Amino acid sequence: MYNQANQSASATSNRAVVPEAKQALNTMKYEIANELGINLKQGYNGDLPSRQAGYIGGYMVKRLIEQAERQMAGK
Numbered sequence: 001m002y003n004q005a006n007q008s009a010s011a012t013s014n015r016a017v018v019p020e021a022k023q024a025l026n027t028m029k030y031e032i033a034n035e036l037g038i039n040l041k042q043g044y045n046g047d048l049p050s051r052q053a054g055y056i057g058g059y060m061v062k063r064l065i066e067q068a069e070r071q072m073a074g075k
Contacts, residue, residue: 025060032059 033040
């Protein structure tokens with residue numbers, strides 16, 4: 001049962017819950033990479049070290065949480 005639940009979670013984890021937000025998230029990814037001084041190219045970035053990719057994703061999550069907190073606070 002665990003394996004079946006894990007498979008369905010991983011099958012949906014790469015799909016956007018709000019497809020309209022895809023472009024905004026993509027733009028944010030490139031902005032953050034630029035701020036961190038990471039050369040992120042359009043298309044394939046498989047040569048990017050995991051550490052750098054992790055920094056980009058981590059900062060994206062941090063910024064999204066900050067935005068959600070401001071929205072919940074009514075600011």
